[in-house]
Amino acid sequence: MLRTQQVGWLIAMLAVGLALLAGSALRNFASFELDAAGLIGSLSRAAAVPAQPVADFAHHVGQTQALSEENAELRQEVARLEANLAALREQQLRSAQVTELITAVGPEAADRYVPAAVLFRDPAPAREAVTIDRGLTDGVRVGQPVLGPGATLVGVISAVEEHQARVRLLIDVDSAIPTVVQSSRTQAALTATPEGLRLEFVPSESLVTIGDTVLSSALGGELPGGLLVGRVSAFESDPREIFAYATxxxxxxxxxLEHVLVLTDFRPAPPEPDDRTSSP
Known part of the structure; x- marks a missing residue:
């Protein structure tokens, strides 16, 4: 609509201009020229009136575009700051977890351990193992115990690479370690079942009670003794059987598990040779 009005005003101004040229030879042309100039000025001002909203609209569109670009930049900056804040919080949490692990084993023993982060868990069914970000270059070796929160034994190093290591957790079905019930000093093997951890080969006459603390045993040299493993939650004994078992x-x-400690100053005893395969 505005464009149509503008075209009409321009046509009118052009007609007046042609009239001026045609009347330039007239006697009273000077008077006519003054009147025409006034008319043209009026027409110009009138033409400018409908054009002003168009100019205002174009200016508004420019401002809106600039504001939109500025808002996009601000949103990107906010996203970047939020990402940095999240990373900082995650770093603080990791530091706090490692500090708690070291506090649990005691600052005086901290140099015996290497903190490690859990990279991922074994997705295979019935497998309970994790991979950590420490390896041979950090002093990690097969057979070393791995501690979790509260200085609790959670697994043993089962394989090592240059910068990574695999930890077989105690709840893995292939796990079996020597343990001792702290109160009665009863020796037993801790194994894993689909139902949970279980003490095997417990003498039936053993004085094992619910709530007893179970520790790692140094018997056989596979592990250092005295590492916290868990607590007895159930004990079943049959007088007709030689052995009982405890949950x-x-x-x-x-x-x-997100962070663990590897006891790197421990070296398990080498396995004893099998007499059946040794040469005479």
Whole structure:
């Protein structure tokens, strides 16, 4: 609509201009010229009136575009700051977890351990293992114990690479370690079943009670003695059987392991040679 009006005003101004040229030879042309100039000025001002909203609209569009670009830049900056804040919080949490682990074993023993982050868990069914970000270059070796929250034994190094290592957790079905019930000093093997941790080969006459603390045993040299493993949650004994068994409740949440400590100053005893395969 505005464009149509503008075209009409321009046509009118052009007609007046042609009239001026045609009347330039007239006697009273000077008077006519003054009147025409006034008319043209009026027409010009009138033409400018409908054009002003168009100019205002174009200016508004320019401002809106500039504001939109500025808002986009601000949103990007906010996203970047939020990402930095999240990374900082995550770093603080990791530092706090490692500090708690070292505090649990005691600052005086901290140099015996290497902190490690859990990279991922073994997705295979019935397998309970994790991979950590420490390896041979950090002094990690096969057979070394791995501690979780509360200085609790959670697994043993089962394989090592240059910068990574695999930890077989105690709840893995292939795990079996020597343990001792702290109160009665009863020796037993801690194994894993689909139902949980279990003490095997417990003498039936053993004085094992619910709530007893279970520790690692140095018997056989596979592990250092005295590492916290869990607590007895059930004990079943049959007088007709030689051995009883006990259910052990772990003191660590294996599903939430994020950082652990590897006891790098421990070297397990080498396996004894099998007499059946040794040369005469």
């Amino acid at each position: 052990v409740e772990p003191l660590a949440d294996y599903s939430r």
